[in-house]
Amino acid sequence: MAATNLRERRWVRFLNRYGFILAVLVPILLWFSIFSFGPILYALYASLTNTHSLDPSRARFVGLDNYISLLDDRRFLASMRNVVQFVLTKGVLNIVLSLGLALLLERLRRGRNLYLFFIFMPVVISQVAVAMLFLWLYDPRLGLINYLLSLVEIPPQSFIRSTAQAIYSVAIADVWKTYGYAAVIFLAGLLDIPQDYYEAAKVDGATRLQTLWRVTLPLLKNPLVLVMVLIVIDGVQHFTMVQVMTGGGPADSTLMPSILVYNYGLGANNYRMGYACAISFLMFAVILVVTVLQLRLFRSLYD
Amino acid sequence: MTEVSLDRATGAPLPSGATGADARIRLREQLVSLITHLVLVIFAFIAFGAMMWMVLASFKSASEIIAKPPTFLPEAPTLGSYALILREQAFGRFFINSIVVALPSVLLILFSSSIAGFVFAKFDFPAKEVIFTIILSTLMVPPAVTLLPLFRLVSRLGWADTYQALIIPVCVSAFGIFLLRQFMEGLPSELLDAGRIDGASNWWIYRHIVLPLSVSALSALAIFSFLANWDSYLWPLVIIYEEKMRTLPLGLAYLLGWSSRPRYDLFLTGAVITVVPVVVFYSFFQARFVRGVTLTGLKY
Numbered sequence: 001m002a003a004t005n006l007r008e009r010r011w012v013r014f015l016n017r018y019g020f021i022l023a024v025l026v027p028i029l030l031w032f033s034i035f036s037f038g039p040i041l042y043a044l045y046a047s048l049t050n051t052h053s054l055d056p057s058r059a060r061f062v063g064l065d066n067y068i069s070l071l072d073d074r075r076f077l078a079s080m081r082n083v084v085q086f087v088l089t090k091g092v093l094n095i096v097l098s099l100g101l102a103l104l105l106e107r108l109r110r111g112r113n114l115y116l117f118f119i120f121m122p123v124v125i126s127q128v129a130v131a132m133l134f135l136w137l138y139d140p141r142l143g144l145i146n147y148l149l150s151l152v153e154i155p156p157q158s159f160i161r162s163t164a165q166a167i168y169s170v171a172i173a174d175v176w177k178t179y180g181y182a183a184v185i186f187l188a189g190l191l192d193i194p195q196d197y198y199e200a201a202k203v204d205g206a207t208r209l210q211t212l213w214r215v216t217l218p219l220l221k222n223p224l225v226l227v228m229v230l231i232v233i234d235g236v237q238h239f240t241m242v243q244v245m246t247g248g249g250p251a252d253s254t255l256m257p258s259i260l261v262y263n264y265g266l267g268a269n270n271y272r273m274g275y276a277c278a279i280s281f282l283m284f285a286v287i288l289v290v291t292v293l294q295l296r297l298f299r300s301l302y303d
Numbered sequence: 304m305t306e307v308s309l310d311r312a313t314g315a316p317l318p319s320g321a322t323g324a325d326a327r328i329r330l331r332e333q334l335v336s337l338i339t340h341l342v343l344v345i346f347a348f349i350a351f352g353a354m355m356w357m358v359l360a361s362f363k364s365a366s367e368i369i370a371k372p373p374t375f376l377p378e379a380p381t382l383g384s385y386a387l388i389l390r391e392q393a394f395g396r397f398f399i400n401s402i403v404v405a406l407p408s409v410l411l412i413l414f415s416s417s418i419a420g421f422v423f424a425k426f427d428f429p430a431k432e433v434i435f436t437i438i439l440s441t442l443m444v445p446p447a448v449t450l451l452p453l454f455r456l457v458s459r460l461g462w463a464d465t466y467q468a469l470i471i472p473v474c475v476s477a478f479g480i481f482l483l484r485q486f487m488e489g490l491p492s493e494l495l496d497a498g499r500i501d502g503a504s505n506w507w508i509y510r511h512i513v514l515p516l517s518v519s520a521l522s523a524l525a526i527f528s529f530l531a532n533w534d535s536y537l538w539p540l541v542i543i544y545e546e547k548m549r550t551l552p553l554g555l556a557y558l559l560g561w562s563s564r565p566r567y568d569l570f571l572t573g574a575v576i577t578v579v580p581v582v583v584f585y586s587f588f589q590a591r592f593v594r595g596v597t598l599t600g601l602k603y
Binding site: 018020021024025028029031032034035036037038039040042043046053056101104105107108111113115116117118119120121122124125126127128129131132133135136137139142144147176180181184185188236237239240243244257258261262265266273276277279280281283284287288291 | 335336339340342343346347348349350351353354356357360368369371372373415418419421422426428434437438441443444445446447448449450451452453454455456471472474475477480504505506530533534536537540541551552555556558559565567570571573574575577578581582585586589590592593596
């Protein structure tokens, strides 16, 4: 009798202490197990098999075969080349535009929010809608951009319909949508810099350009690293706008790894789930490396 | 100031001393400020003008949209493309679908993130940091990794073409838990202890003390998760087959295959229907949107 009582009391104490925590964490962890950890582990396992997307019962373990075949897969190699071009184009344009914009906005005493209101707007609208807008702007015959080019006597371009221009065209559309976001991060970083630094530079007789190089940019390192990492992580995973605008074409010139995962995994006549999962895990590896490098870089910056 | 300043235009000496130099500095400042504004106006016009042109185009007839030279204002404003898109493509239904999916998703994310953030911020228990780190590490996994396993799982559950297929797999957010934990760690523990001494339950403290104090973090999270949900394309593309279950981005993308020639009148009208609610919402809460970026420092 006494023993049960003691056990009961212990149980009550346990519940008093951990009851709320368990009531919260058990459902949360259950959700993560079902919709996050489980699928991740399953994808890892599938990447080592020849699983069919619709009928996984016939799966056979193939080791690293999927990863090895990727090295010979011309479509996969094309997607790697494209994603590097995409990230570089996007990164350079995005940082130059957003940093320039932030530097201009910082100088303002009034009206900053009014400009931000317009410039940030493309950030919030749907990617598919932006893709539709740019499909129209880029149309070789009917689009606004070729019309504007014709006004300054530049011959019409084919943009997303040409293998040479397509990847840059989709990257530019993406920059139009996203650079306002980086600008806000840079602006916050600029406004954090104490005015004393600038005054000290002025007293020392530094020119505007010198101040920018020697004072402003070094103090903006953290936002710069953050923006670059976001651009890389985002770019590596990019799917929506390119899928809608070109579907990866023409001739695979805008094919992205995510699009390839979708096509191999769920495209008609493919359903090669194992193979597609191997691609997705390589993307994961790239993001992991970038994130670790970022943490290292941040740590060295703080020291 | 020993040197004599000359007026650039006439070569005549300006009024000597500080006033002349001041005037010149002021003039230069005004010029720089003018150029700054000019460049900013161009930036703003490229961002907003393109969207404005899209909105105006949705009120043009199909032939006017492809007219050369292009018109800016509609010559004969018409609601024709809206009527067509609502009649032929069930955009009204897509709109409702998007809302029916986005609202519960956002509410569930707010609830799960805040209560889990509360537990991680204000309670001690074994393996706390390990659990938290594991949850946080899922943020690095690209959606492409879980895409196919989730597709299999959700199909097996028989959820293809249902609302829960679009809500349940996104209703908890590792990022939201992280954000709210960070924020709630800044809340003074004395406030919570005061509630405890009065015998309040943890739920009561969460509901009446922690939640009201976390409004700024919650509103940032609400905005970001709403935008992400409204924008979501890949997952619905995979799991929705039936036309009547499409969300706006999906319905919009399917317009591409609707006719052999690009129907820009419908593309743009559909795009306007998709972005208008977000832009209206944004217009009212712009400061919160922008502050949300700096608060979270992370992409939605």
